[in-house]
Amino acid sequence: MHDILAPRALKTLQRRLLAWFCAHKRDLPWRASRDPYRIWVAEVMLQQTRITAVLPYYYRFLKQFPTVESLARAPQDKVLQLWSGLGYYSRARNLHRAAKEIVARHNGEFPRTIEAARALPGIGRYTAAAVLSIAYDEPLAVLDGNVARVLARLGAVRGDLRAPARWRQLGDLAQDLLAASAPGDWNQALMELGETICTPQIPRCAACPVSRACLARARNLTREIPAPRRKRAPVKMRIAAAILRDPRGRTILVRDPGAHDDVLFSRMWQFPAVEVARHAEAELAEHLHDILKIDAASLRLESLPSARHGVTFRNITLLPFLARVARLPKRPRTRVLPLSNLDRLPVSSATRKIAAATRI
DSSP states (O other): OOTTOOOOHHHHHHHHHHHHHHOOOOOOGGOOOHHHHHHEEEHHHHHTTTHHHHHHHHHHHHHOEEEEOHHHHHHHHHHHHHHHHHHTTTTHHHHHHHHHHHHHHSTTTSSHHHHHTSSSSOOOHEEEEHHHHHHHHHOOOOHHHHHHHHHHHHOOOOOOOSSSSHHHHHHHHHHOOTTTTTTHHHHHHHHHHHHTTTTTSSSSSGGGGTTGOOHHHHOOTTTTTSSOOOOOEEEEEEEEEEEEEOOOOOOEEOOOOSSIIIIIIISSOSSEEEOOOSHHHHHHHHHHHHHOOOOGGGGOOOOOOOEEETTTEEEEEEEEEEEOOOOOOOOOTTEEGGGGGGGGGGGOHHHHHHHHHHGG
C-alpha cells in the first residue's frame, strides 16, 4: 500500500487519522502524562486483556507502586497479590524483574533505545516501540492485532496475518506509514481505530476517518480481511482441589508443582489440587497423602459444587472437596490462614472459584 500512496496522499491519511484521534480519543489514565513508567505498566497490563478489565487493576497498582523504584523494592508476592485475578501472571513477574533492572542499571529511568528496552525481561518489539514512541517521541511503529487488522484492510492484505512473512510485511508497512512528527499519537490512533471502528467482525466504515484510502472497502473485502485464524482444538481437563478446614475455620494453601500448576494456578498460592482422570475423590486423596502426608483412609472428602474455568484453549472443570480436619498438617511451602483471608495472598482466579464453592 505504501507503494501506492503518493507522498501527498500519505500526508492526507496521516492528517485525517491524527485529527480524528485528537477529537475522539478515549480518556484513559495512562494518557494523562508521558511518564514512561505509567505507560509501560499500562502496556503490560493490556496484553491479551480488555481495557475495562485493566482499569481497576491499573489504579490500584499505581496507587501502591507510583514509581519504578517502589515497584523494584516490593516483594514479589505483594506484586502478584495486586495482579491477582488479571491473569497471565508471568507479565507481573517480568514487570517486577524489569523494574529491578531499570533501577540497578538505568538509574531508575526506562531506557531510551529499543535495544536496551528489549533487553529487559518481558519486553518485546511491540511494548518497546509503544513506550518509546509515546513517552520519548521515538519514531518506532507498533504492530499488534488491532494495528495489523487496520493495515491489512487499508492495503487489502489477505491471508493469515500472523504468518511470519506477512507479519513482517505488515511491520514494514506500519513503519512506512508512521507519522514521524507525532509517532506516539499515530500509534495510539491506529490502535484506537482498530479497537473502536475497524473492529474484527462488523467494522464501522462510515465512521472511519481514512475509509477513502481503504482498499478492502473499495473492493468489498472488509468481511474477508483479516482471514479467520485457525484455533487450537479445545482440551478438556478436570482438576480436583481440597479445601482442608480446621475447627478454627483455617485452611492450608500450598505452592504445589504439577502439570496443571503453570496453566491454572500460575505458581501462586493454591489449594492442594491435582488433575484427575476418572475417580476424582480417590485421586485427590492420594495426592494429599503424597504432598501433605495425610492418611487417605481417615480422610472424608465432601463434594462441593463444581465450577467452570477457561485458560486459552483449555476447558477446565474445577471439582472442589471440603475436608474437615482436627489439625492442619505442617509441611514446607505451605501457608495456614483463615479461609476468609484468602485475599491476603497472591492467588489465581481459579483458586477464588474453588474457595467460593464453600459459600454456595
